[in-house]
Every structure is written in C-alpha cells, then in structure tokens.
Amino acid sequence: MRTFDLTPLYRATVGFDQIADLMDRALTSDVSQNSYPPYNIEKTADDAWRISIAVAGFSENDLAIEVKDRSLHVTARKADEDGDRKYLHRGIATRAFERRFHLADHVRVTEASHENGMLHIDLIREVPEALKPRRIAISSTGKTDANLVEAKSVN
Numbered sequence: 001m002r003t004f005d006l007t008p009l010y011r012a013t014v015g016f017d018q019i020a021d022l023m024d025r026a027l028t029s030d031v032s033q034n035s036y037p038p039y040n041i042e043k044t045a046d047d048a049w050r051i052s053i054a055v056a057g058f059s060e061n062d063l064a065i066e067v068k069d070r071s072l073h074v075t076a077r078k079a080d081e082d083g084d085r086k087y088l089h090r091g092i093a094t095r096a097f098e099r100r101f102h103l104a105d106h107v108r109v110t111e112a113s114h115e116n117g118m119l120h121i122d123l124i125r126e127v128p129e130a131l132k133p134r135r136i137a138i139s140s141t142g143k144t145d146a147n148l149v150e151a152k153s154v155n
Contacts (some may be wrong), residue, residue, distance in 0.1 A: 022102070037076075037097055047125040051101065056117040057094035063119060065112050072101040072109065074119070106131075 039053040051072075055063060058076050066073045078094045104125070111122040
C-alpha cells in the first residue's frame with residue numbers, strides 16, 4: 001500500500017490544517033477496519049443528520065456517547081452476565097466496541113435515543129449569525145447637478 005507524506009502541505013499552507021488532517025485520516029485508515037457494529041447515517045433535513053447504530057443486546061447503561069474535539073465517540077461495554085450460561089449457538093455479538101465520527105464545524109449532537117436495539121443520535125448544524133451570508137444594501141449616489149447639460153454628439 002502506498003503512503004503519502006503530507007508534511008510539505010502543512011509547511012506551505014496556513015489555515016488549511018483541517019483539510020490536511022482529513023486527507024491524512026482518509027489515507028491512513030486501515031482497509032481492514034472493523035465493521036462492528038453496523039450503522040447508518042441519514043440526512044433528515046438540510047442541516048440535520050441521524051446516525052443509527054445497531055446495538056442489540058446492550059442497554060442504555062452499557063452505552064456511552066461523548067463529544068470531544070469535534071469528534072463523536074460511541075462506546076459500549078457489556079458486563080459479563082453469562083458466567084453460568086452454556087450456549088449451543090451464540091450469534092448475537094455483545095462484544096465491546098468504540099465508534100468515532102468526525103464532526104464538521106458547528107455540528108452538535110441534539111439528542112440520543114435507544115429503542116428496539118438501535119441507538120439513534122441526532123445531529124444538527126447551527127451556523128452562528130456572524131458566519132451566515134448577509135445581503136448588503138446598495139445605496140445610490142444619484143445626486144445630479146442642475147447646472148450640468150446633457151452632451152449630444154455632433155455627427
């Protein structure tokens with residue numbers, strides 16, 4: 001696998017650290033990354049999303065959601081309750097996991113709910129008023145001097 005060194009990009013740009021970090025994370029991510037637990041990301045409105053994670057076998061007390069440094073961390077730790085049980089087949093995975101989602105600027109978590117084995121995390125982008133586009137009124141300086149006469153072409 002090829003690796004790219006983004007150090008020259010860091011040296012030659014100012015203020016584009018986020019883009020370089022995003023490229024670095026994308027290029028260094030492991031191809032055989034763990035796919036447990038499965039999840040969906042859906043867009044619910046223009047500036048709203050929902051992350052749904054399949055967490056069958058976990059209760060609300062086993063799950064933790066944290067936002068740190070513009071990154072959403074979802075972790076699950078299952079207490080060992082199977083000490084006296086003997087399974088003939090165990091197909092429901094309740095192993096511990098950690099999922100991370102990088103959040104864009106001004107995206108915040110509004111709500112989290114757990115129902116029917118699914119953990120739903122709602123996100124919304126709230127752009128501050130200072131960063132929203134605003135229309136600038138154009139004023140006319142339409143003062144005309146009464147002493148000026150319109151010029152007409154002679155030819």
